[in-house]
Amino acid sequence: MDNPKDSRFHKTVIINRAVSGSGKTTLSRCVTEALTAKGLTVGVHSTDNFFMKGNRYVFELDKLNAYHARNLAEFIDDLERGTDVVICDNMNLLPWQSEPYTAAARKYRYRILFLNFLPRELEKHLAAQVVTPEKPDAHGLSREILERFIRNFNDYNDLLDKNTVRDIKRHHVFVWNDIEKKAMDTGELAQYFDSDAVITIRPEEYQEMKKTLADSVLRIISESDEELKQIGKKRHYLLTWYGITDIRAALGLEPSDGPVMGALRTGNYSDAIILGYTNPNKPQDAFSGALRSEWEKLRSLSLEERLAYPRAKSQVMVDAVCNTETGHSMFLNFIDSAKLPVMIHFMAKELAHLNDARAIDAAARSALRLALTDDSDKDLTCFLSPGTPVMAYTWAMVSRTNPNLNLRVISSSDPRKPPEEIDLPKDVLSPSIITSRSVIQTEFDVIIHLLGNETNIPQFFCIVQFPARKHLFITSAESKKSEALKSLLPEGVAMELRIVDPFVPGQTRKAIEGIVQSLPLSTRIGVNLTGGTKLMFAGGLNACNEYQNTEPFYFDIKRHNITFIRSGISIPFKGVRTIDGFLKASGYDIVTRGYWDDRPARAARSEVTRKLWERRELFNELFLHCREYKEYKPPKPGKPSKDFEFSISHFKAVLRGNKASLEIDGQKMDVPDCTDFAFYLGGGWLEEYAYLQLSQLQESGLIFDLRIGVEIAPTGQVPKNGEMPFAEFDCAFSDGRRLFIVECKECPVTQNHIQKLENNLKLYGGIAARGILFQAVPLQAVIQRRIDTSTAIRALPESDASVSTLNSLVATSH
DSSP: OOOOOOTTOOOEEEEEEOOTTSSHHHHHHHHHHHHHHTTOOEEEEOGGGGGEETTEEOOOGGGHHHHHHHHHHHHHHHHHHTOSEEEEOSOOOSHHHHHHHHHHHHHTTOEEEEEEEOOOOHHHHHHTTOOOSSOTTOOOOOHHHHHHHHHHHHHHGGGGSTTSOOOTTTSEEEEEETTTTEEEEEEEEOOOOOOSEEEEEOGGGHHHHHHHHHHHHHHHHHSOHHHHHTOSSOEEEEEEEOOHHHHHHHTTOSSSOOHHHHHHTTTOOSEEEEEEEEOTTSOTTOSOHHHHHHHHHHHTSOHHHHHTSOHHHHHHHHHHHTTSHHHHHHHHHHHHHTTOSOEEEEEEEEOSSTTOHHHHHHHHHHHHHHHHTOOSOEEEEEEOSSSOHHHHHHHHHHHHSOGGGOOEEEEOSSTTSOOEEOOOOTTSOOSOOOOOOOOOOOOOSEEEEEOOSSOSHHHHHHHHHSOOSEEEEEEOTTOOTHHHHGGGSOTTOEEEEEEOOTTOHHHHHHHHHHHHHTSOTTOOEEEEOOSSOHHHHHHHHHHHHHOTTEEEEEEETTTTEEEETTTOOEEEOOOBOOHHHHHHHTTEEEEEOOOGGGSTHHHHTHHHHHHHHHTTHHHHHHHHHOHHHHHOOOOOTTSOOOOEEEEETTEEEEEETTEEEEEETTEEEOOOOOSOHHHIIIIIHHHHHHHHHHHHHHHTTSSEEEEEEEEEEETTOOOOTTOOOSEEEEEEEEOBSSEEEEEEESSOOOHHHHHHHHHHHHHHHOTTOEEEEEESSOOOHHHHHHHHTOSSEEEOOTTOOOHHHHHHHHHHTO
16 A cells, blocks of 8 residues: 655655766665655656667667757656656766756756766776676776766866856856767856755765665655745845956856856855945946947957957956946846846945055944844845955954844855855954054064965065064965065065964964064054955954054055055055066076077177068968978077077078078078087077167166076076976066066967966066067967967067057056
8 A cells, every 4th residue: 555645745856966886876876766656656767768778788879869858858758747856867967967957857847856966986987887796787987088978077066056156167058069079168157056956975985875865855845945945034144345357247258157156156046245346546437438448349259259358458448447337237147147036125325445544444344233223033144256455354243243133244265166265263364453543654563464375476576675673474284385485585684484374364463463462563564555465364354453552554466556554655665677586586596597698699699680570470381381490409508409400492591610601582591600509599589679678668777687597496596417407488578566487489389388388477577577479480260369368468460560559558557
């Protein structure tokens, strides 16, 4: 006799998500038995069943699509019949694989539960593929296929959580091409998995789950909608600024939805109070006319095409629209277009500048007052991530100066992961640091620095800007950056470290308090807040609030300013005119100085160098058609060269010992005796031409410390004779604010060349470093698009290496 059905159970679709060999079939059987024991009807649908030949699994690729369609049709038949629980027992690794099943579930008003089986070790998945008498239905998948399945599972696993910020590089859509028999990337951004609940089964919990999974499933399908969603009549407020990434997302220039939209999509909030910074000194109609028309055209393109749009051009649009009423309207329209069940309250706030601390504090408190006017039961969450560190600090301060409200604080240290709740100690933040002080302290006895893992450059600038007898660095145990700063301190200046957890602001506060309390009251203390996490910033600023003999400030690299937090006053910083300092701050020493006069032959052959630039297309011909040139490996200058002879129709170059001869268009050119002629023709001539052009900017005082052929090595690791240097720069210089690295290519530029330059910039000059690509042959369209999307690299037009063009490249890099 059948068991009577419990009326409390809701009709539910269960989506299994697992790599083959995860044990989903066994656990699904446990769940099915428990459901039928409760009198529920159950339908299980697996595409794999259509590949069974007797008791053996025989996969046929050309039938895959047809079998998927058949499985879906039978799944929908069960929904139409009103079957209580319908299970899709496919792998469902990717959102678009489960989407037809979840869409059907929504159509027939079924609840959706995902059983998410985390992959085991690869070797265990492989062992499960072996066909044996006991397992005649094993799939026999190869290592390569399983590795791909596990990679797909992990890459898209976070899309089960709609709080995840989607990433086009990782969360892209690819579809099966039945003609070419392979997956094709569509360039589209993947959607989230659609679910009402998720149960995750970890490998180490598998045996226990055999006993408990069925009860967990029964509990979920019996809960009321209100219990399941954990949303009753209580209101859930999100308080946040919106920032540059959010406006870029609204313009369609980001692969993700931006932090604010990402938070709202989680479904965790019924209301959002969003603050928008308005710059009263900015033209409110800048985003109009031709610029607006260009954006309208761009908006009509696919996401892939929009992301390939030159970043320099898109930034012009962003700069024109951000912090204006037009920008606010576009952002709000973007939020509205998502049709989310969230009540939006927007407050535009004028700030004297981006880090106007007093106005930011007032704005945050006005947002809080607005939320408190709602008499209903509610909770409040402050989102630290969008906006500047001062904005983040202010939210944290508001949350802890109102302990009776029990405000939550969330932050996202990784844009690929959902925001996390931050546990701030109740006493970490107290009264406001903001004062009406009009005089700033610029002379210090001791300077305290926050130091992260990214770069030492702001700390280096601070050492140059403010002489002090002692520098203390608050950093994490993982950071090794402080070692490089020792060599930059003047003789006799002391240095100490304090180790903290960078995501616990109370530790940063206590570290600063301990330092301040150990010093005499008359000590002039500067606190450099540039570096570390936003939560270190919050803890640091709060400690400064406690101790009025501290002067907190930070370096705005982009604007070349130092901003003093208490007063909001900004002053220009000195900067650095030599490249040595940038490299030392990053942990490297120069082992080959790279001065022009170190090699007299350069000046003697400067006319030859200019002639080669005029006929630079000949080097592309040599590269394409002269095997001897392409395969010749010139030694470094100073090393003996093998004799050679390169020639094509209009060009001939010969080296015999130290005697070099060059003929272009039938005209012989005087080449001075030299030992580096092979290196010169192999690309050195282009480096020398780049130097000759850049030297005119140096003579005008626009750039400083121009070098050529600089070779570097990690501090204390000077290469021995015959060893290669750690890295070499074709040319390098400083503009007083940042390090510039020039890469010269006489042959076609590749993606690897660009990636290497970007890596070098970040490694040796920090996030503010800039690169110039100096090439002798035209760039391929795909390479030009790649450079256009880079924030750090500019390419000199192959047809125009004039001084004015170079000056423009340097200037626009600011």
